[in-house]
Amino acid sequence: MISITPIRGAARTERVKVWAGQIELQIRVAGSGPAIVYFHGANGLWWDRFLDQLAETHTVYAVEMPGTSFGDPYAIHKLDTYWDLLLLYHEAIGALGLVRPAVIGACMGGMVALDLAACYPALFSRAVVIDPLGLWLDDMPIAYASLVASTPEKVLQTLYDDPGLPQIQEMLALPDDADVRSQVIGAMVWTVGCTAKFLWPIPDQGLGKRLHRVVIPVQIIWGRNDKLVPLAYADAFAARIANSQVAIIDQVGHVPQLEQPEQTLSALMPFLSEA
Amino acid sequence: MKILAFEQLPYRQLPEDFAGRYDSVVTTPYHELVSREHMHRNHVDFLDEMMLAARLGFDGLATTEHGQASYDVLPNPNLQIAALAYATQSEMLDVALACIGRSLGKSREPLRIAEEYAVLDQISGGRLIAGFPVALSYDANQNQGVPPIETRARFTENRALIEKAWTSKEIFAFNGQYNKHAHVNLWPRPFQTPRPPVWTPAVGNPNTLAGILDNDDVFLYLSWFGPKLTGKRIFDRYWDMAEERGRDRNPYRLAFCQCVAVGETDESAHREYRPHVEAAFRSGLGSIPLSGLGLPGYIDIRGVEFIAKDPGDFGLVPKMRTATYDELVDAQCCIVGGPETVRDQLLDLVRNFRIGNLVLMVQHGSMPRALVEKNIALLAEHVLPALREVWKDEAWVHHWWPKGRGNERGARS
Numbered sequence: 245m246i247s248i249t250p251i252r253g254a255a256r257t258e259r260v261k262v263w264a265g266q267i268e269l270q271i272r273v274a275g276s277g278p279a280i281v282y283f284h285g286a287n288g289l290w291w292d293r294f295l296d297q298l299a300e301t302h303t304v305y306a307v308e309m310p311g312t313s314f315g316d317p318y319a320i321h322k323l324d325t326y327w328d329l330l331l332l333y334h335e336a337i338g339a340l341g342l343v344r345p346a347v348i349g350a351c352m353g354g355m356v357a358l359d360l361a362a363c364y365p366a367l368f369s370r371a372v373v374i375d376p377l378g379l380w381l382d383d384m385p386i387a388y389a390s391l392v393a394s395t396p397e398k399v400l401q402t403l404y405d406d407p408g409l410p411q412i413q414e415m416l417a418l419p420d421d422a423d424v425r426s427q428v429i430g431a432m433v434w435t436v437g438c439t440a441k442f443l444w445p446i447p448d449q450g451l452g453k454r455l456h457r458v459v460i461p462v463q464i465i466w467g468r469n470d471k472l473v474p475l476a477y478a479d480a481f482a483a484r485i486a487n488s489q490v491a492i493i494d495q496v497g498h499v500p501q502l503e504q505p506e507q508t509l510s511a512l513m514p515f516l517s518e519a
Numbered sequence: 520m521k522i523l524a525f526e527q528l529p530y531r532q533l534p535e536d537f538a539g540r541y542d543s544v545v546t547t548p549y550h551e552l553v554s555r556e557h558m559h560r561n562h563v564d565f566l567d568e569m570m571l572a573a574r575l576g577f578d579g580l581a582t583t584e585h586g587q588a589s590y591d592v593l594p595n596p597n598l599q600i601a602a603l604a605y606a607t608q609s610e611m612l613d614v615a616l617a618c619i620g621r622s623l624g625k626s627r628e629p630l631r632i633a634e635e636y637a638v639l640d641q642i643s644g645g646r647l648i649a650g651f652p653v654a655l656s657y658d659a660n661q662n663q664g665v666p667p668i669e670t671r672a673r674f675t676e677n678r679a680l681i682e683k684a685w686t687s688k689e690i691f692a693f694n695g696q697y698n699k700h701a702h703v704n705l706w707p708r709p710f711q712t713p714r715p716p717v718w719t720p721a722v723g724n725p726n727t728l729a730g731i732l733d734n735d736d737v738f739l740y741l742s743w744f745g746p747k748l749t750g751k752r753i754f755d756r757y758w759d760m761a762e763e764r765g766r767d768r769n770p771y772r773l774a775f776c777q778c779v780a781v782g783e784t785d786e787s788a789h790r791e792y793r794p795h796v797e798a799a800f801r802s803g804l805g806s807i808p809l810s811g812l813g814l815p816g817y818i819d820i821r822g823v824e825f826i827a828k829d830p831g832d833f834g835l836v837p838k839m840r841t842a843t844y845d846e847l848v849d850a851q852c853c854i855v856g857g858p859e860t861v862r863d864q865l866l867d868l869v870r871n872f873r874i875g876n877l878v879l880m881v882q883h884g885s886m887p888r889a890l891v892e893k894n895i896a897l898l899a900e901h902v903l904p905a906l907r908e909v910w911k912d913e914a915w916v917h918h919w920w921p922k923g924r925g926n927e928r929g930a931r932s
């Protein structure tokens with residue numbers, strides 16, 4: 245394994261009461277400067293070097309979806325529909341006191357970011373979406389449900405261009421202690437179960453019908469070798485969002501920000517600094 | 520003690536190298552593997568074999584539900600139960616009909632199940648046992664598209680709706696999370712009053728066991744995992760939980776499914792059944808991808824933590840795709856032998872674990888009709904008489920056996 249710099253991680257955790265006080269949403273925060281709200285993908289929040297570097301110039305608010313926060317797994321049961329989730333996030337951004345922050349969403353988080361921008365056109369200043377879910381092309385089905393049902397080896401091969409990268413192995417490393425290990429496995433599996441509540445079995449909640457309402461500037465970033473949501477979806481999103489542009493990252497799969505954080509940052513930093 | 524004959528409806532002509540090439544659920548290619556003549560014959564043989572078991576004196580007949588599966592081609596077992604209900608009624612055979620059952624975590628139309636069960640109970644004059652499993656993960660989630668994390672909540676809500684639909688004297692509105700009905704007013708209602716007995720097939724998940732005990736239903740341990748490996752832990756857990764929840768030790772609140780294969784002698788039984796038993800486990804349960812038994816969210820997070828530390832509840836399952844015949848027999852996944860061997864092993868199991876209802880699976884994988892019929896006949900003649908006597912000395916009342924008019928000779932008008 246080549247040596248990699250340690251991850252700094254979040255500096256603090258904000259806890260905001262939402263959903264009539266029923267849910268305490270956890271938001272990991274780091275950095276200073278203009279605010280960025282970050283929505284994670286279908287496997288939950290993993291604070292990586294991409295977020296570390298964003299935090300060097302911005303205040304990053306990385307939101308944990310209800311149910312995926314360690315120690316509070318049953319918060320997911322307080323939400324029934326995807327619409328509930330969007331409303332809750334809207335409440336949370338208000339509760340954090342953020343005024344027109346930028347938003348970045350990856351995978352499922354990209355779908356959430358665009359839907360919030362469609363539902364609340366004045367909520368964000370601009371959006372970056374990285375290999376987002378949310379659209380469905382019949383001639384190019386997204387094998388999401390098959391992926392969730394796959395073996396861990398197949399999942400790695402599907403999600404990443406190079407599953408052997410040290411930052412991926414680092415993310416997947418399990419602790420030696422049997423009790424902690426079983427808790428970590430439980431949390432990893434449960435997190436995928438929580439996000440599946442809004443993605444299963446077809447990750448299409450009708451976003452395509454709402455994208456015409458997205459009026460803020462949108463930077464679409466796509467991993468050229470994404471085997472889950474193929475590159476053709478980048479154009480499908482761009483065609484439906486009036487003020488959008490596409491950047492393609494070479495030699496990465498579905499998670500460019502993990503496989504190639506530097507290139508991903510290079511693709512979005514100029515866009516963010518236009519604000 | 521009550522003894523039921525149970526069959527799944529596997530496609531019996533799968534190629535020998537099936538387990539190395541295919542999964543048995545969800546993605547199994549139909550046209551590549553199936554001849555319609557064989558499939559038709561399998562369907563008819565299934566019904567004929569079940570009728571033979573009824574004629575030879577089994578107390579009940581049992582079926583399960585699985586969609587998109589080559590090992591149990593019963594997407595809606597109520598269709599087969601309907602045929603058996605009428606045929607046994609015509610022949611005045613007083614057998615219970617156990618649909619074990621319709622999966623409520625899978626169903627998006629639970630009132631249809633309530634209606635179907637009520638129809639079956641009417642045709643049979645009240646001989647129905649209503650089975651309500653949660654649903655296997657692959658079936659509810661992959662086949663039916665239910666988000667895994669909603670499976671159990673659907674099961675609970677659907678069960679409550681059916682219970683009310685069966686027993687309410689008034690027309691009612693139901694505003695659930697998954698079911699919204701302005702007027703619930705089933706026609707017909709079940710023949711049995713207030714409703715058929717409910718048996719819940721499960722593999723020992725403590726959450727499911729708690730629900731079964733709280734509802735005062737029968738726990739049917741529907742497992743092919745090898746009772747030598749899993750029996751003690753699951754049954755001890757069940758009886759301990761029963762005691763904690765104030766339930767008595769009535770053996771009739773427990774049912775157990777066991778594969779059996781009886782020959783004239785131990786030696787001939789092993790010779791005759793070996794290839795079929797091996798094929799059944801390798802190409803059936805063994806060829807379900809493990810992830811298909813518990814997609815993320817289907818099992819509660821505490822359950823995942825538990826399994827991550829101790830996968831013992833699943834017995835031989837993780838290696839079943841390549842399990843040898845000896846391993847399967849040693850774990851008692853299937854009890855194979857001459858009549859005395861099978862009888863003695865079954866007697867040990869039911870006495871040790873306080874089993875009041877034994878559900879004997881009599882067809883395995885590629886087993887042809889003649890061998891199934893022989894298995895049924897030998898069981899009826901040599902094994903059932905001894906099993907029937909168990910629990911007679913303890914004088915428990917069986918509260919979970921159908922209480923219709925029956926159809927003993929002379930009972931029909």
